[in-house]
Amino acid sequence: MSNDTHYLDELNPVQRQASITTDGPVMIIAGAGSGKTRVLTYRIAHIIDKGNDPFNILALTFTNKAAREMKSRIGKLIGESKAKALWMGTFHSVFSKILRFEAEKLGYPKNFTIYDTDDSKSVIKEVLKNMNLDDKVYKPSLVLNRISSAKNNLISAKQYLNNSTVMTEDRNSQKPMMGLVYEAYAKRCFKAGAMDFDDLLFNTNILMRDFPDVLVKYQDKFRYILVDEYQDTNFSQYVIVKQLAARFENICVVGDDAQSIYAFRGANIQNILNFRKDYPDLKTFKLEENYRSTQTIVKVASAVISKNKDQFEKNIFTNNDIGEKIKVVRANTDNEEGMKVANSIVETKMREQAFNKQFAILYRTNAQSRALEEALRKQNLPYRIYGGISFYQRKEVKDLLSYYRLSINHNDDESLKRIINYPVRGIGGTTMDKLSIAAAEHGISIFTVCENLREFNLGINAGTSNKINDFIVMVKNFGLQVPLIDAFELGNNIAVNTGILKDLYSDKTPEGLSRYENIQELLNGLKDFVEQKRSPQEEELKASMLDGLDIEPTDLFAPEEVSPTLRTLDEFMQEITLMTDVDKEEEKENEKDFDKISLMTIHAAKGLEFPYVYIVGLEENLFPSQMSVNSRADLEEERRLFYVAITRAEKRATLTYATTRYRFGNLLFCEPSRFLEELDADYVEYPEIPGSNTSFTDSMFGRMNNEYKDAHPKEIEFKSKFSPKPVAGKKPLVKINLSKPTGPSFVADSDMLKNIKEGSVVEHEKFGRGQVEIIEGEYPNLKATVAFGVGGKKQLLLKFAKLKIVG
DNA sequence: AGCCCCGGTGAAGTC
DNA sequence: CACCGGGGCT
Secondary structure: OOOOHHHHOOOOHHHHHHHHOOOOOEEEEEOOOOOHHHHHHHHHHHHHHOOOOHHHEEEEEOOHHHHHHHHHHHHHHHOHHHHHOOEEEEHHHHHHHHHHHHHHHHOOOOOOEEEOHHHHHHHHHHHHHHOOOOOOOOOHHHHHHHHHHHHHOOOOHHHHHOOHHHHHHHHHOOOOOHHHHHHHHHHHHHHOOEEEHHHHHHHHHHHHHHOHHHHHHHHHHOOEEEEOOHHHOEHHHHHHHHHHHOOOOOEEEEEOHHHOOOHHHOEOOHHHHOHHHHOOOOEEEEEOEEOOOOHHHHHHHHHHHOOOOOOOOOOOEEOOOOOOOEEEEEEOOHHHHHHHHHHHHHHHHHHHOOOHHHEEEEEOOHHHHHHHHHHHHHOOOOEEEOOOOOHHHOHHHHHHHHHHHHHHOOOOHHHHHHHOOOOOOOOOHHHHHHHHHHHHHHOOOHHHHHHOHHHHOOOOOHHHHHHHHHHHHHHHHHHHHOOOOOHHHHHHHHHHHOOHHHHHHOOOOHHHHHHHHHHHHHHHHHHHHHHOOOOHHHHHHHHHHHOOOOOOOOOOOOHHHOOOOOOOHHHHHHHHHOOOHHHHHHHHOOOOOOOOEEEEEHHHHOOOOEEEEEEOOOEOEEOOEHHHOOOHHHHHHHHHHHHHHHOOEEEEEEEEEEOEEEEOOEEEEOOEOHHHHOOOHHHEEOOEOOOOOOEHHHHHHHHHHHHOOOOOOOOOOOOOOOOOOOOOOOOHHHHOOOOOOOOHHHOOOHHHHHHOOOOOEEEEOOOEEEEEEEEEOOOOOOEEEEEEOOOEEEEEEOOOOOOEEOO
16 A cells, blocks of 8 residues: 555655665754654655554654654554554653563563652762762762763763773862762662663663673564664664664664754764764765745854854755844843843734744743743733743652652652651651661662561661551552552542642642642543553553562452553553653643743754744853853854754744843843854844944954953863763674673572571671671571671671671 | 751753 | 751740
């Protein structure tokens, strides 16, 4: 049924070639607004039309939203059921699914938790406390960045400690213990049965490295691989793609080097620039016709990006009208900037009969939104902010989600800490400290400590012990229900039975009301979720999760009653954990009042387009950001960001700057951005400076060029910051050398346990060597008093403490 | 155990 | 200016 001529006719010649060259390595360089999504869509449709099973196609996108949109467009071309069978999603979501199938091979439970950034930071804080390190020096966010960077470059904790380059860097930055923090962090996550975002990719690599049969399975499965936004992939993602494509080499990457704006998070622009080296018989297609913007916008944007050194040669053009000049607007303060933008929008709406939703205001940092919001409110202009604090980050939502997480994975310490005393049940800080310490000493989760409380002798009184026990029983009970009842029913039960709903309901303040509404919204989300059907992938995953699951018959359920069509809470959690704000926002777009002005960061605007775009805060040290002005690479990224911003505009782009701005509560004088200077003056309309005949350009750039040249040394090459770069080998299958993950090697051995006697010399993971002084109790609940060289005497339960006999 | 107030410190972007 | 953490008070 290859009636494909129909849709292929809608493509221009290059787009068409890029769509039908389905076999072998292909790179598509897609300029802004050049119909990239259309090509990807038609290409996938075409592959399927040629008789390939959608199940054998892997398409990796940058956001889940992009995946959903593409799926629905493909569905319209070739039928929804086929489109649904595609493996399509972000790297994180696709590989977290695959990891659930295979997790046990790596020593993780199938229902592993995914730690978000807050969880990670909290783990780091705890590690620092344990190691007696100052969190002013080892700032958790910095530490996390460093660990993330290492993981994205496939450097395990062990390799990190053996890597003289990174260790020297750490010593030089007065953080010599960084590697050990990484190690302890990794160990804790592992014990909690948790992976952070970077682990999802890192562990996928480990899986493919250590289990060749698994690699072959997926190589076989994914006969066609497509990667969108390839310029924003990092090394870890690069290796995954390279490995998976090694068998068929039907690999198509799509991207635009000019729009690479995620280097800060490990994206490596070299992945796209060097793609040709990996695949010598690569076919390259350049989509150079812009269908989105006016000639003016296209020309100005091209001139901007031409200032960058590293890029593919391309000639972006458009057959659209010349359009209006780019407007530059000057304001005296950030508030005035907001007012001018708001006034301009009002005026444009009247003059051109425009709708709110045709306008976007883009800024470099979220903090800039406030002045703009105020101005819009004054003009009664409805707006919507994208990004900012996400729904799932809200305290009350996180609290309830923590119950869900802990019910699914009892070892999830971060969730446990969050909710063990919420709503208040009399388990306070002192008790928690005792539990945490015991857990850390024995290398087990806090939940496990609580389950075996009597055996630890922590000096917790009977009353508190009972409260802990009640909590444990409750969570276990929730856990048992996870596979048995649907996500909404269980989610709702948890909200009710824990008292959260009541607690929030009783708070009648406006904030309290809003919190209550948020919980209701979460529950509505659950309701929607249970009514949706699974995709074929999810179906397969569900079967795998049920397989081997031991369901105890209860008064209420017999195992055979477990309905495989039931959509359960663990599935819901998997779906939402990797959802981004952008994904969540989408749902609301169907609501009645969606005619709103969009406010967002430029990063968030990637992939979007609007007739009228305002880019605000074009000032030195803001855009380009202060952090970037010292290195050429960073500055080039800022310039690409500026390029992305301009190319969002279809009809008109307006650039604004303020000469003063509040920052940290005090007034700051600002210089106009160097990016304004780089604009091609023929296409730009500058403001007149009132009360003088001097044009904007003369006054401003005259000053800049003379007085400020030395004060703002531009584009000086500095030594790049941290970036351990493992060289991409020609044969990554053998060349990539990762150390083994911390595997299940800590599991206590029962024979070993019995052999420990009074007088034995033993080794503890944390305390090192020590001698056993006393053994008490009955197997398997033996308790030993051990005198360690470091840390003195400790009482340890042999069943938990992993002691190695050394003499 | 919880609440409140104070002071110090800090904003780039995100899966 | 806004947030967070610590300390002190109830």
